[in-house]
Amino acid sequence: MARHIVARISEIPAGCNKVFGLEGRDIVVFHVNGEFFALLNRCPHEGAPLEKAACVARLTSPEPGIYQRDRVGEMLRCPWHGWEFDMRNGQSWFDPKRFRIRSYPVAVESGAELQKGPYVAETFPVHIEDNYVIVEV
Amino acid sequence: MSDVIDRPMLDQEITAATRLKIIDCDIHPSIHAHSDLNEFLPKRWQQHLKEYGSHLRTPYIGTTPYPRSSPLIARRDAWPPTGGVPGSDLDFMRKQHLDPFDVEFGILQVLDLFIFSQQNLEFGAAIQRAINDWQLAFWAHRDPRLKASILVGQDGSDLGLAEIDRCAKTGEYIQINVSPRANEPLGRRRYWPIYERAQELDLPLGIHVGGYGGHAPTGGGWPSYYCEEHQSNAHTVASNLTSLVLEGVPERFPKLKIVFIEGGFGWIPATMWRMDQHFERFRSEVPHLKRKPSEYVKQHFWFTTQPIDEPDEAKHLRQLIEWVGIDRLLFSSDYPHWDYDDARFAFKTPLTDAERRKIFNSNARAVYKF
Numbered sequence: 001m002a003r004h005i006v007a008r009i010s011e012i013p014a015g016c017n018k019v020f021g022l023e024g025r026d027i028v029v030f031h032v033n034g035e036f037f038a039l040l041n042r043c044p045h046e047g048a049p050l051e052k053a054a055c056v057a058r059l060t061s062p063e064p065g066i067y068q069r070d071r072v073g074e075m076l077r078c079p080w081h082g083w084e085f086d087m088r089n090g091q092s093w094f095d096p097k098r099f100r101i102r103s104y105p106v107a108v109e110s111g112a113e114l115q116k117g118p119y120v121a122e123t124f125p126v127h128i129e130d131n132y133v134i135v136e137v
Numbered sequence: 138m139s140d141v142i143d144r145p146m147l148d149q150e151i152t153a154a155t156r157l158k159i160i161d162c163d164i165h166p167s168i169h170a171h172s173d174l175n176e177f178l179p180k181r182w183q184q185h186l187k188e189y190g191s192h193l194r195t196p197y198i199g200t201t202p203y204p205r206s207s208p209l210i211a212r213r214d215a216w217p218p219t220g221g222v223p224g225s226d227l228d229f230m231r232k233q234h235l236d237p238f239d240v241e242f243g244i245l246q247v248l249d250l251f252i253f254s255q256q257n258l259e260f261g262a263a264i265q266r267a268i269n270d271w272q273l274a275f276w277a278h279r280d281p282r283l284k285a286s287i288l289v290g291q292d293g294s295d296l297g298l299a300e301i302d303r304c305a306k307t308g309e310y311i312q313i314n315v316s317p318r319a320n321e322p323l324g325r326r327r328y329w330p331i332y333e334r335a336q337e338l339d340l341p342l343g344i345h346v347g348g349y350g351g352h353a354p355t356g357g358g359w360p361s362y363y364c365e366e367h368q369s370n371a372h373t374v375a376s377n378l379t380s381l382v383l384e385g386v387p388e389r390f391p392k393l394k395i396v397f398i399e400g401g402f403g404w405i406p407a408t409m410w411r412m413d414q415h416f417e418r419f420r421s422e423v424p425h426l427k428r429k430p431s432e433y434v435k436q437h438f439w440f441t442t443q444p445i446d447e448p449d450e451a452k453h454l455r456q457l458i459e460w461v462g463i464d465r466l467l468f469s470s471d472y473p474h475w476d477y478d479d480a481r482f483a484f485k486t487p488l489t490d491a492e493r494r495k496i497f498n499s500n501a502r503a504v505y506k507f
Binding site: 048079082 | 206207212213214475476477478479481482483
C-alpha cells in the first residue's frame with residue numbers, strides 16, 4: 001500500500017473531518033478524541049457522503065428503559081438513512097457481517113521521522129517538526 | 138444486497154442515472170421564511186398565522202412531526218450553505234439533486250405548515266391558496282423542470298373545489314393533492330366532488346403520506362416510537378387504497394388517475410390478493426363493484442417507489458415489482474428528506490434498460506402527460 005501524507009494534525013481539529021482525493025477515490029479522515037480514522041467517503045448502502053455523517057456514541061440497551069452510551073464520537077451515523085458504522089474498522093453496527101465501509105490504516109508521524117524515512121514531507125519543508133497524518137491506500 | 142459492499146463507486150454507476158432522464162415524482166420544497174408567503178396571503182391570515190399558528194388534531198399538546206430521525210427529517214448534507222432549511226434554496230437543489238441526476242421533471246410536494254391538516258378550514262384554505270401561488274412564483278417559474286400540484290384540504294370540499302378551479306385555469310399545475318389522513322377514509326362520498334372535478338379536468342389525484350386527521354395512524358392506536366410511526370405510512374396508504382376501491386371511486390369515476398406518494402409498494406400485492414379473496418366471498422355486500430378489486434388497482438392507481446423495500450435477496454424485490462406491475466411504479470427520491478432514495482443504488486435488483494426507462498421516466502410521463 002502506498003502511504004500518503006495528507007495533512008498536519010492541526011488541519012483536522014478534534015471532532016472534525018477532511019476529505020482527500022487519493023488514488024481516484026475520496027477518503028474522509030476523522031479526528032476523534034485524539035485518534036484519526038480514514039474511511040471511503042461513501043456509505044455502502046446508497047452512496048451518501050460520510051463527511052456529513054454524525055459522529056455519535058454507541059448506544060446499547062440491555063432491556064427496555066435502560067440505556068448505555070460509550071465510545072463517544074466513534075460511531076458514524078450516515079447522513080441519509082442513519083445506518084451506523086464503527087469508525088475503527090468500517091463495520092456496520094446493525095449487520096457487521098454484510099455491510100462495512102472500506103477503511104484505511106492511518107498513522108501520525110512527526111516531521112522529523114518522515115525526514116529520515118523514505119517518505120519525505122516535501123510539501124511542508126518549513127514545518128518539519130510538526131506531526132502529520134498519513135493514510136495508506 | 139447479500140454481498141458485502143465496500144467498493145468505490147464505478148464510473149458506469151455514476152453515468153447510468155444520468156442517461157435515464159429521471160422524472161422524480163416527490164421533491165419537497167420548503168418555505169425559506171413565513172414572510173415569503175406574505176405576498177400571497179391576505180393580511181387577515183398573516184395575522185392569524187402569527188397569533189394562533191397551526192391548530193391540528195393531534196392527541197398530545199405540543200407534538201409536531203419535527204424533529205424525528207434528524208432535524209426537519211432531512212438529509213444532513215441537504216442544509217444549504219447559504220442558510221435556510223433543506224429544500225428552501227433552488228440553486229442548491231439544482232446543484233445537489235436536479236443537475237447531477239439529470240432530472241427532466243420534478244414534481245413538488247409541499248408539506249410545510251401542515252397544509253392538509255389545519256382544523257380551521259378557512260385558514261387551511263388560505264394557506265393552501267398561498268402555497269399554490271408560491272409554488273409557481275418561487276419554483277416552477279424559476280425552473281421549468283419543477284411542476285406544481287394544486288393542494289386542497291378535502292374536508293372543506295367547497296373551498297377545495299373553488300381552489301381547484303382557480304388553479305386549473307392557469308394550466309400550470311399537473312395534479313391535485315389531497316391528504317391520506319383526512320377526517321374520514323378517502324373513499325367516502327363526501328370527498329367525491331373533488332374526484333369528479335379531477336376527472337373532469339383530467340388531473341391525477343396525488344396522495345402523499347403524512348398529515349393529521351385526528352385518528353391514530355395505526356389500527357392499534359398511537360405509536361410510541363418514530364420507527365413505529367414511519368411503518369404506519371404504508372398501513373395508512375393501504376387502508377385508503379382499500380377504501381377508494383371498495384367504496385367504488387374508480388367504478389364511479391373511471392377516468393380518474395390516483396397516485397399514492399411515499400407509501401412504498403411492498404404492501405400492494407398482499408393487499409390486492411386479500412381484497413380479491415374477500416370480493417369473491419362478500420361480493421353481494423359491494424354489488425357496485427363490477428370487477429375484481431385488483432383490476433381497479435392495476436388500471437387506476439400508480440405508486441411512487443420511495444421508500445423502497447430492501448428484501449434480503451435481490452430476486453425478491455424483482456418479484457415484488459412484477460407482482461405490483463412495472464407499469465404502476467413511478468420513481469421518486471423524496472429529496473431532501475432523510476429517507477431519500479438515490480436513483481443509482483435504490484433498486485438493488487437487476488432491471489432491463491426498458492424496465493428502468495418505465496420506472497424512471499415513461500410511466501410518469503404517461504400519467505402526468507409530460
